[in-house]
Amino acid sequence: MDDPHDVSGVWYGRYFAGSAEVEENSFIAHLEELVGEVSGTITEPDTTGQDEVRRAFVDGSRMASQLKFTKQYDPAGALAHSVAYAGTISGDGTEVTGEWRFSGYHGSFVMNREKFTADELDEQAAVDEDIVIVMDEPLER
Template sequence: MSDPHDVSGVWYGRYFAGSAEVEENSFIAHLEEAGGVVSGTITEPDTTGMDEVRRAFVDGEREGLRLRFTKQYDPAGALAHSVTYAGTLSEDGSEVTGEWRFSGYHGSFVMNRETFTAEDLEDEAAIDEDLVIELDALLERR
């Protein structure tokens, strides 16, 4: 990914509804960007109690630090509506903050890019190497 603002990847987010009581929910977005066109999926807990999770499709665009997309809930699900999101990407490309709107309702959202440090990746590689050694030892005993 040569553009640090390319939104491709996994994002962890929360959205908030502004009402007498603040309602919120979390979500995981898997996004792909190609030439400013953004697509992907969002999975979130179902707060209605009808299902365990809600799934939605993402279709949008990114221009510079501006990100806009529509989240279309699965038409086969109980909530077959769409929500528009408009946000601003941080300079370092690690966070998006903004607003969502749907049929007169609105609120805010924030999402953070899943990131790994070089140390995290080295630790994972070391764990994988240890697993291979243990598996080889088990196979030799057979």
Template sequence: MNDPRDATGVWYGRYFATGWEVPENSFIAHLEEFGGAVEGTITEPDDTGRSEIRRAFVSGSRSLDTLAFTKQYDPSGPLAHSVAYSGRISEDGTEVTGDWRFSGYHGSFVMNREIFSAEELDEDAAVDEELLIELGDPAPPAWRL
């Protein structure tokens, strides 16, 4: 991922309604971007009481700093409608802010993620390996083979 605005990753967010009976809620979005096309899933707490979580599928696009997608709730769950999202990705690629709307309802959303460099991930793996050696790990885990 050379472009920091590439939408690929795990995003943690909240959405808010503007003057409507739609309660504020949190969500986790798992997004993948391929050549500007964005797909993924969203899970969020189900405040209707019909299940613990709601699932939705995401399909959309990103161009430069603009991310637009449709969140289609899983029709086998408590909701079956779709919601249109449009937002701007920060220059460092760690935050998206924007608006959502469906069927006359609208509001705002924000989602954030952490971006780790390859060096940071390598350092974490080295520390984990050193800890395993110190603890006398009898067999190397499969990920080190």
């Protein structure tokens, strides 16, 4: 990946409500970017108590370090609304911070990911190849 701001990958995040009573939730975003167009999915714990998790679809765009997307909750779930997100990607492409808004509500969010260089991945693959497990007998429980 030549562009450090390309958002393709797995992101771990939190969003915070801007109300008097601070609410927050975590999420995992799986994003794909192709020529500035962003799509993907978000999974998060369901704070309504209806289900264990909520799922949403992502549709948006990225220009330089600016990311904008809409998170549309699965209409089959407890929530069926969409939320607009806008954020700034850090210089190294490992963090996005910004705001979310929908129907008069707003708050902030942050999401992070780990990025590895090709050299780091090659080095780990070499270590993995050197690990050999020899088992003469089955493990007893």
